[in-house]
Amino acid sequence: xxxxxxYVVHLQDGALAEVGAIIxxxxxxxxxxxxxxxxxxxxxxxxxLEPCFQDRAVTRFTGFDLNPKLHDIERGIExxxxxxPELVIALGGGTAIDLGKLIGTLSxxxxxxxxxxxxxxxxxxxxxxxxAAPTTAGTGSEATHFxxxxxxxxxxSVADDxxxxxxxxxxxxxxxxxxxxxxxxxxxxxxxxxxxxxxAVGATDxxxxxxxQSARLSISSLVDAIHAPTARIRQNMCRxxxxxxxxxxxxxxxxxxxLSYFITSEYGVPHGIAVAVTxxxxxxxxxxxxxxxxADPRGPEHVLxxxxxxxxxxxxxxxxxxxxxxxxxxxxxxxxxxxxxxGIRTDASLQRLVSRVDARRLSNNPRRAxxxxxxxxxTKNCVxxxxxAS
Ligand SMILES: [Zn+2]
Numbered sequence: 001x002x003x004x005x006x007y008v009v010h011l012q013d014g015a016l017a018e019v020g021a022i023i024x025x026x027x028x029x030x031x032x033x034x035x036x037x038x039x040x041x042x043x044x045x046x047x048x049l050e051p052c053f054q055d056r057a058v059t060r061f062t063g064f065d066l067n068p069k070l071h072d073i074e075r076g077i078e079x080x081x082x083x084x085p086e087l088v089i090a091l092g093g094g095t096a097i098d099l100g101k102l103i104g105t106l107s108x109x110x111x112x113x114x115x116x117x118x119x120x121x122x123x124x125x126x127x128x129x130x131x132a133a134p135t136t137a138g139t140g141s142e143a144t145h146f147x148x149x150x151x152x153x154x155x156x157s158v159a160d161d162x163x164x165x166x167x168x169x170x171x172x173x174x175x176x177x178x179x180x181x182x183x184x185x186x187x188x189x190x191x192x193x194x195x196x197x198x199x200a201v202g203a204t205d206x207x208x209x210x211x212x213q214s215a216r217l218s219i220s221s222l223v224d225a226i227h228a229p230t231a232r233i234r235q236n237m238c239r240x241x242x243x244x245x246x247x248x249x250x251x252x253x254x255x256x257x258x259l260s261y262f263i264t265s266e267y268g269v270p271h272g273i274a275v276a277v278t279x280x281x282x283x284x285x286x287x288x289x290x291x292x293x294x295a296d297p298r299g300p301e302h303v304l305x306x307x308x309x310x311x312x313x314x315x316x317x318x319x320x321x322x323x324x325x326x327x328x329x330x331x332x333x334x335x336x337x338x339x340x341x342x343g344i345r346t347d348a349s350l351q352r353l354v355s356r357v358d359a360r361r362l363s364n365n366p367r368r369a370x371x372x373x374x375x376x377x378x379t380k381n382c383v384x385x386x387x388x389a390s
Contacts, residue, residue, distance in 0.1 A: 013173050013231070016133060017048055019169065023052055026087055030057045030083060030087075031085055035062055036093060043174040059082075064096075068098045073099065073149060091133045093134065094148075104130050109123060117156050129167070131167040136175060137178075137190060139189055140242055146249075157360070173231075184335050187241075189244075192257075193247065193253060194212075196279075198306050199303060199306050201297075202252045203306065206250060210250075217236045219315075222237065255282045255365040257358070259354075262352075267344070277339050280323040286365065289366055295364075338383075338384075346382070
């Protein structure tokens with residue numbers, strides 16, 4: 001098999017047709033296809049891919065839960081090892097792509113999937129080349145070297161360079177048939193990932209540039225993508241999602257993501273909404289960063305300059321106005337914009353949320369946050385009718 005080029009991106013309408021050429025380039029006769037079946041039919045991808053699969057052995061992995069779970073990963077690994085594929089294709093939302101990364105890579109390790117996911121063992125070798133084709137504009141998973149997995153209800157993030165797909169196929173025509181609710185929740189993920197990436201401790205000049213371009217696109221196109229989508233608007237959101245993926249691939253995410261995983265697993269709230277409900281609160285909080293609680297070694301002035309960029313991107317002139325702008329933007333998507341609206345209304349439920357925060361992602365937040373500071377910050381967010389902390 002020929003050497004894989006480093007990370008190739010096809011980012012244009014009709015790009016899915018490239019899959020046939022890539023299969024041909026590898027002379028691959030055994031394919032492993034992780035596919036969200038409903039997205040496969042509705043997106044039009046089946047019409048493009050089925051002819052490419054003719055005369056090839058295609059093992060399909062379908063029927064998986066939303067948000068990757070260990071039992072699905074283990075089922076996939078067993079199937080994958082039997083099939084011994086030469087190429088992996090993942091098509092669907094973030095779950096399908098993360099499963100493609102994890103099954104393709106973890107099948108080729110000696111250690112168990114559970115041990116690798118929970119961090120007891122490392123990844124030692126890469127799997128076969130992976131083609132990732134998103135059918136939503138949101139997670140940007142096709143541009144990152146990590147994948148989320150849930151084990152016994154706990155969320156883990158597996159990170160390794162070999163998890164970055166070899167090919168990213170970002171074809172916005174695959175998103176044309178998305179229902180408004182999915183466009184909204186996935187688009188909010190792209191928006192929040194871009195904003196968090198700008199203030200992240202891990203941000204670099206390069207990641208900030210991707211995040212700014214991404215945020216500009218989602219701020220201008222997200223609401224139209226839900227209520228009045230055109231081919232151009234869909235393309236803008238696909239670019240926003242991909243650029244946010246490139247940004248967090250460098251910077252990683254921060255406090256709103258750290259809080260979101262429990263909201264998703266406990267309350268069944270879609271990922272993008274679970275992140276968005278605390279974004280304005282975290283903006284207000286991070287804007288108060290000082291020398292004593294600054295987690296970024298570049299210091300509070302550096303963080304505040306990046307907060308200023310966010311305020312500017314939102315087209316306002318103060319942090320308070322930026323918080324209101326975020327809350328209005330979320331409302332305009334038709335999604336809940338506070339913890340109260342997703343069901344977290346009591347001190348006890350807020351305390352549980354704070355106790356289950358993802359510590360690693362929280363440590364990437366530019367202003368250090370303790371349980372007490374999160375509790376006092378988010379209390380207002382739990383009062384019905386009073387979103388955010390502005
Ligand atoms: Zn996300």
